[in-house]
Every structure is written in C-alpha cells, then in structure tokens.
Amino acid sequence: MLKIFAISLSLVVMVTAGVGWWFYQHLNGNIRSVSLDGKGGTEKADAFGRTPINLLVMGSDGRTSKADCRLGGGCSTTGVQSGSNADVQMVVHISADRSNATVMSIPRDTMTRVPACKDSADGRSTAGYYGQINSALQYGPACQVATVHRLTGIPIDHFVKLDFSGVVKMSDAVGGVSVCVDRNVYDTYSHLKLSKGTHTLKGVSALEFVRSRHGFGDGSDLGRTVSQHIFLSAMIRKFKSAGTLTDPGAVYGLADAATKALTVDDGLGSVKKLIALAADLNKVPTQRMTFTTMQTAPDPSNSDRVVVGSGARTLFSTIAHDQSLTTGSGRKSAAAAATAKATPTASPVPASRIAVTVENGTAVNGRALAVATALTDQGFSPATTTANAASPTATTTLTYGTGAKAEATTVAKALGLPAGRLKQGSGSGLTLVIGSDWPSGTGYPAGASSPAPADTAAAVSNAHAQTADQARTCAKVSPYRTVSYRGVPMTPEQAYAAARGKPDSDG
Numbered sequence: 001m002l003k004i005f006a007i008s009l010s011l012v013v014m015v016t017a018g019v020g021w022w023f024y025q026h027l028n029g030n031i032r033s034v035s036l037d038g039k040g041g042t043e044k045a046d047a048f049g050r051t052p053i054n055l056l057v058m059g060s061d062g063r064t065s066k067a068d069c070r071l072g073g074g075c076s077t078t079g080v081q082s083g084s085n086a087d088v089q090m091v092v093h094i095s096a097d098r099s100n101a102t103v104m105s106i107p108r109d110t111m112t113r114v115p116a117c118k119d120s121a122d123g124r125s126t127a128g129y130y131g132q133i134n135s136a137l138q139y140g141p142a143c144q145v146a147t148v149h150r151l152t153g154i155p156i157d158h159f160v161k162l163d164f165s166g167v168v169k170m171s172d173a174v175g176g177v178s179v180c181v182d183r184n185v186y187d188t189y190s191h192l193k194l195s196k197g198t199h200t201l202k203g204v205s206a207l208e209f210v211r212s213r214h215g216f217g218d219g220s221d222l223g224r225t226v227s228q229h230i231f232l233s234a235m236i237r238k239f240k241s242a243g244t245l246t247d248p249g250a251v252y253g254l255a256d257a258a259t260k261a262l263t264v265d266d267g268l269g270s271v272k273k274l275i276a277l278a279a280d281l282n283k284v285p286t287q288r289m290t291f292t293t294m295q296t297a298p299d300p301s302n303s304d305r306v307v308v309g310s311g312a313r314t315l316f317s318t319i320a321h322d323q324s325l326t327t328g329s330g331r332k333s334a335a336a337a338a339t340a341k342a343t344p345t346a347s348p349v350p351a352s353r354i355a356v357t358v359e360n361g362t363a364v365n366g367r368a369l370a371v372a373t374a375l376t377d378q379g380f381s382p383a384t385t386t387a388n389a390a391s392p393t394a395t396t397t398l399t400y401g402t403g404a405k406a407e408a409t410t411v412a413k414a415l416g417l418p419a420g421r422l423k424q425g426s427g428s429g430l431t432l433v434i435g436s437d438w439p440s441g442t443g444y445p446a447g448a449s450s451p452a453p454a455d456t457a458a459a460v461s462n463a464h465a466q467t468a469d470q471a472r473t474c475a476k477v478s479p480y481r482t483v484s485y486r487g488v489p490m491t492p493e494q495a496y497a498a499a500r501g502k503p504d505s506d507g
Helices: 002-015 020-030 066-072 133-139 141-152 164-173 203-211 221-240 248-261 271-281 312-320 334-342 367-377 405-415 456-460 492-498
Strands: 032-034 053-060 086-094 101-105 111-114 129-132 158-162 177-181 197-201 262-265 289-293 296-299 302-308 357-360 385-388 397-400 422-424 430-434 483-485 488-490
Touching: 020 248, 053 141, 086 133, 086 141, 101 221, 101 312, 111 133, 111 141, 111 302, 111 367, 129 133, 133 141, 141 158, 141 262, 141 312, 164 203, 164 248, 177 221, 197 203, 203 221, 221 289, 248 262, 289 456, 312 405, 312 456, 357 367, 367 385, 367 405, 367 430, 397 405, 405 422, 405 430, 483 492, 488 492
Parallel strands: 032 262, 053 158, 101 289, 357 385, 357 430, 397 422
Antiparallel strands: 053 086, 086 101, 111 129, 158 262, 177 197, 296 302, 397 430, 483 488
C-alpha cells in the first residue's frame, strides 16, 4: 500500500508542475509524522554502499474519531476512544539494489516481549511486558516498531500507519480494487458478503474485505493476512495500469487521499521524502515482490494465541541479510530448494522449549546477560542461564549434546550464528560461549562471516508465499463454522445462503 501512496505523490508533483507549489504545500500539510528515536535499529550498507529499506506498515483498529467509530463499530457505549492496536503489521523490505522486495505479515495474535516504551504524543508508558504483539501500538508507533525489531532482529527504518477511514479513502481514490473469492462468503463479523468469483471493491466493502478474519482460511488472523496480500497485490497491479496513471485529476485525488490517510515517521514526513522513496519502490517488478506470512505455532499457554514457528527465524534472517526470495525471473530459488532436498535437516523445535547456557568468554562485562535476554525476548525458554566461560576465547561457539542439533540450529538462526560455529559435545543441553569476535550487540556481527546464501525453501515453507503478479489468485473461503447467523454457528458459505435478503457488499 505504501508503494501506491509514494508513487501517487511523485506523479502528482509531475502532472501539476506548472501550478504545483500550492498542491505540494497542501500535500505536505496533510502528512502527520512521529519520530522513531532510533528504536528500530539501523540498516547496514552493502559492499557498494547501497542501503536496504525496511518499513513497518500498520493498520490501526483505533476508534479515535467519529468516522472510525462508524466504520469499526464498538463505540455505542464508549463513544470516541483513545488508544489502538496494530491489527495489521507488515514488514516491507526493499533490497539494497532495488531489484526485489519482501512483504512479511506478522499475525496480530503473536505473543512476544514488548520492550519498555513511552509514547511521545500522550506520555503513556510501560516498563515492558510479555503480551500480544499488536498491543504495543497503545504506547505509540515507535513502540510497535521497537517490538517488531526485537522479535525479528530486522532493522526497521520507517513506518506507515493507517486507520479504518484511511483504507476507505485509498480504495475509493484508486477507483476500486478487483479481488476474487473461491466460494460464496458472508463474514457476519466484518459484514463482508460476496458471491463466488471476481468483484471490484471500494470504500466500506474494501474495508470489510481486509478486516475479515472469520471469512477466510481457518477463520483466524492467519487467513486474513493471505487475503490482505491478495488485495494489496491487486491494488499494486491496478495502480501500475496505464489508465490509472494518465488521469491528472485521479492522480491528484489519490495523492490527496494518501497523505490524509497516513501517519509516518519523520524520515518520511514530507512529499519530497516520499517521492525519493517512490523512485526506489517503482524499480521493483511485481514478479519480484514476494508476500509472505510469518510462520507460527500454537501458544502452549493459550490456544487462541500463537508464537514464532518453525521456519520463521530463517525468514527473518533472509530479510535482515537482504537476501531475495526470488530469482531474476521471479521464481523461487531452485538451487536453495535442491539443496534443501539433498540435505535433510533435523526436525525443528519450538524456541519456547529450548533453554541455553550462555557463557561470557570476552573481557566485556554483561555480554552473556545481553545475549541471554535477547534469546528469552525472542521466545526461548526462561530457563536460559548465564555464566562466565572457563577462560577467554576468541571464537564464539555453540556446543550441543547428543540429539540436540535441531535445538542448536534454532538458536543459531535466531542469533545469526553461522553453521560453522556449531559443534557437538559430549555433554547434554546447549552451551553458547561468546567469544571476542562478538564484542557487542545481540546478533552475531555480519562482518565476522558472510551470511549463507538464502535457504529460500525454508524461508517460505508454510509462509503462504506469493508474488504480486499472481492476478488469478482467489481468497480461500473458510470451510469451518467460523461465523454465526441468527445465533446459529455456520460456515461463511452457509451464512451467505441463509442471508439471502442481505445485499452483497459490492451491491
């Protein structure tokens, strides 16, 4: 969605060049910006001095205006509310050479560690807690960015935040978005009602589609992330079409709607900065823009929540190390897939079941504690402990006992530790000795070794990966009884049949 925003701003300046100063100032005045205060980390340049871009796109569930109360509901007794949750979270990565991009959704039900934060706008603060990831937005956008950075290890340079009315404005301004559903669907919660086939959605119906979590997949937030990818891919394709770009009035309307709809970090807080970003974003072809969803596993403590699952650390590492999920043709890496098939790996183990003994083999005080804390913050067992190494050591090593290679691999991926630093010992459990080659930080320094080529097969395994050029992909309607109509549990397709008198969303 940010790609659409940014390109529209670039175009409106060009098409209004003669009398564009007033429009330019008007658009600048629309933009709301917030400082990240360095909470998202810092990207590193590649060997040619080029820097990747990582930004967090957030969809807020806040009912902080009358318009959002009307669209989102839930304000009948409370009125306009304060505070919001980030019910949509997408990490958008644009490669350093601008040849490819990855968009990774993080389900809102993910449990993680929220760091200490203070909202610069209202002063609300927290000392940090373990909770649902989307709740971090209650302490400001910078806190949400910091939480995602802590979970994934991916540096986050920028953010874009939209609310309910922002989605409506954008879909209206672009003239509607074409989506497909594979069956009749009626989500009685988001109010989305569509017949099987292709539909053009705008305004409220577009909002109903992107909000629907009971209509698609298994009826959870995981199914919703996939349908959102379908929607955004279609929006990108439409915006790139010649008809959309040749109408100056339509382009200005889209730019005006975009700037009114979003809140950004101060690094993107002007039309000029967004135009610079637009030039980079527009270089990425749709066949090399991959949409994925972070792999999850059920939370052992709460069946309604999820934790980081198998493969997610590989996906995080691939993004953090600026490695593409596609080849130049837009296909998944055949070499990586072949390697994965030729060299089977041990079955992955959930991080929550893995405890590590972290030993400090450096002369820097607190190194073991810093790394151990980083592991528990990423969902590793709270039984993780620290100690001093028996003697100073130059090289960081992770030693694992018999049968514990899978656990060691999970830890290594979480820390960015190369495979060559793992070794089997005679004891039991896992012992990580921090050497002088890792004097600071909680991720093994990239300069200490070159990152391994991306294991594309592992990174996208169970990640619902698709590229933005896949125009014929239909959203999969849930076959389960995920909705209720007149008090009776039903599948979305059954609810559609039962609600014959209710008009379709695009009617």
